[in-house]
Amino acid sequence: MxxxxxxxxxxxxxxxxxxxxxxxxxxxxxxxxxxxDALAKALDAWEADPGVSVVLIRGEGRAFSAGxxxxxxxxxxxxxxxxxxxxxxxxxxxxxxxxxxxPYVALIDGIVMGGxxxxxxxxxxxxxxxxxxxxxxxxGIGFFPDVGGSHLLPALGGFGMYLGLTGERIRYGDxxxxxxATHALGAADQAALVEELVRGGDADAALRRLCRNxxxxxxxxxxxxxxxxxxxxxLEEVVAGLERAAPADGFAAGxxxxxxxxxxxxxxxxxxxxxxxxxxxxDECMKMEFRILNRMLAGHDFYEGIRAAVIDKDRKPAWRPxxxxxxxxADIDAYxxxxxxxxxxx
Numbered sequence: 001m002x003x004x005x006x007x008x009x010x011x012x013x014x015x016x017x018x019x020x021x022x023x024x025x026x027x028x029x030x031x032x033x034x035x036x037d038a039l040a041k042a043l044d045a046w047e048a049d050p051g052v053s054v055v056l057i058r059g060e061g062r063a064f065s066a067g068x069x070x071x072x073x074x075x076x077x078x079x080x081x082x083x084x085x086x087x088x089x090x091x092x093x094x095x096x097x098x099x100x101x102x103p104y105v106a107l108i109d110g111i112v113m114g115g116x117x118x119x120x121x122x123x124x125x126x127x128x129x130x131x132x133x134x135x136x137x138x139x140g141i142g143f144f145p146d147v148g149g150s151h152l153l154p155a156l157g158g159f160g161m162y163l164g165l166t167g168e169r170i171r172y173g174d175x176x177x178x179x180x181a182t183h184a185l186g187a188a189d190q191a192a193l194v195e196e197l198v199r200g201g202d203a204d205a206a207l208r209r210l211c212r213n214x215x216x217x218x219x220x221x222x223x224x225x226x227x228x229x230x231x232x233x234x235l236e237e238v239v240a241g242l243e244r245a246a247p248a249d250g251f252a253a254g255x256x257x258x259x260x261x262x263x264x265x266x267x268x269x270x271x272x273x274x275x276x277x278x279x280x281x282x283d284e285c286m287k288m289e290f291r292i293l294n295r296m297l298a299g300h301d302f303y304e305g306i307r308a309a310v311i312d313k314d315r316k317p318a319w320r321p322x323x324x325x326x327x328x329x330a331d332i333d334a335y336x337x338x339x340x341x342x343x344x345x346x
Contacts, residue, residue: 005038016053016201018046025061030069031115033086040093053201058107067114074306082297091286094148095346098122098282103203108132118147125203128172129187137167139266142301150277151285158230164270166258177216183207184214235271263301264324268332283346290344295335
């Protein structure tokens with residue numbers, strides 16, 4: 001089936017299932033505007049098709065999807081043409097998936113970050129294998145956990161704030177344990193899951209037969225510490241708590257060092273968006289994130305972060321401001337201010 005995705009994304013109608021495969025393994029299935037538009041069209045068609053009972057999305061190669069095509073975003077922004085339209089359509093797609101009326105199964109066997117999170121973790125069934133790794137590492141490149149991060153992360157309590165501010169990776173045990181993933185599946189059982197969905201279209205029944213119980217990878221003491229440190233009411237309190245504990249606590253010391261390597265502006269923005277997301281609907285979160293996005297694309301740290309990580313690869317970003325306490329409250333307020341006529345329309 002062709003919804004305009006070319007060779008970047010494949011669509012198949014098989015039995016009771018609509019199958020989506022991300023086919024850019026050489027780019028870790030990073031999302032392009034073309035892929036976003038094609039997936040949106042497929043969902044419209046399959047939601048209206050009574051012969052389709054379930055949609056499954058998966059990726060080729062060693063990644064489900066490592067995010068968006070940030071090199072293209074960097075080049076467009078540096079050329080004075082920030083890709084606002086790409087992000088607007090991507091955010092609409094994220095909200096569309098959250099509203100999708102049929103079972104939407106994300107089969108995650110490999111890395112899932114950034115834009116990949118947006119097309120998987122808003123669906124009804126989030127299935128991870130032992131090869132899967134989840135992360136929202138955007139603060140490390142001067143960005144923020146978008147694609148609905150402000151909707152996903154608040155539900156996880158202090159652990160969600162920890163993931164958003166540090167960008168740390170977690171595996172399927174922690175993902176199921178905290179509620180991000182709904183099921184754990186052995187990688188060897190992926191084909192069996194697809195076969196059952198094609199034959200019967202019943203995601204719940206198939207996963208009951210095939211899913212496995214897995215323990216959390218992070219031990220209880222560390223989880224308790226994360227909850228204590230990252231449930232504070234302000235970013236400054238998070239940092240202060242880690243500073244007090246760091247001399248005698250290796251976890252606190254390591255986490256503090258991680259935070260200090262991230263964009264200070266991004267940390268402030270991410271903290272506020274995750275805190276604000278507690279009281280917002282998915283659609284409201286996407287509108288808030290589009291406001292933030294517009295300011296990020298007009299700022300410094302995002303391009304500097306991509307330069308340091310992807311373009312020059314020196315791993316030495318020069319953040320502006322350079323420290324957490326140097327960021328002015330008024331500057332963060334501006335990221336959340338209304339856009340007037342430029343608001344995201346869902």
